[in-house]
Amino acid sequence: xxxxEQKQVVVNEIKEKLEKAASVVMVDARGLTVEQDTVLRKxxxxxxxxxxxxxxxxxxxxxxxxxxxxxxQFLSGPSAFxxxxxxxxxxxxxxxxxxxxxxxxEFKAGVIEGIVYDAEGMKLVxxxxxxxxxxSKLLGSFKSPMSSFARVIDQIAKKDAAAE
Numbered sequence: 001x002x003x004x005e006q007k008q009v010v011v012n013e014i015k016e017k018l019e020k021a022a023s024v025v026m027v028d029a030r031g032l033t034v035e036q037d038t039v040l041r042k043x044x045x046x047x048x049x050x051x052x053x054x055x056x057x058x059x060x061x062x063x064x065x066x067x068x069x070x071x072x073q074f075l076s077g078p079s080a081f082x083x084x085x086x087x088x089x090x091x092x093x094x095x096x097x098x099x100x101x102x103x104x105x106e107f108k109a110g111v112i113e114g115i116v117y118d119a120e121g122m123k124l125v126x127x128x129x130x131x132x133x134x135x136s137k138l139l140g141s142f143k144s145p146m147s148s149f150a151r152v153i154d155q156i157a158k159k160d161a162a163a164e
Contacts, residue, residue: 031104070116
């Protein structure tokens with residue numbers, strides 16, 4: 001295969017991932033030990049996140065005309081990309097958790113549901129709980145007033161029954 005055809009295969013691979021992705025997070029993973037990188041890749045794989053290092057020029061061509069086009073301004077230096085498909089904050093959360101132990105891992109930027117975030121913005125997004133946790137908290141907040149209301153009604157019914 002000619003060089004251009006080989007590069008087109010990589011660009012197409014990135015485009016396929018972008019079409020399915022809810023979010024993409026760019027990190028600089030220079031300085032990670034082999035052990036830290038292995039832990040990072042395992043945790044991302046367990047969370048259903050694709051993680052790969054691509055050349056910036058390949059990503060530049062792949063993101064043209066997509067919601068991820070805003071990443072273009074951050075494409076400098078070595079970059080690794082985490083593609084999250086289900087929950088948009090999963091990749092950022094896992095990367096943030098690993099970065100607490102591996103100081104060499106740094107956020108560069110990311111796009112979550114069409115919104116471009118810089119490194120600081122990605123750190124804030126990474127602290128947001130997952131969709132499941134937020135939904136359970138919401139349902140828990142609904143349950144508490146309802147159970148209190150049910151106890152009050154029950155006490156009124158018992159009081160009325162005792163009065164008769």
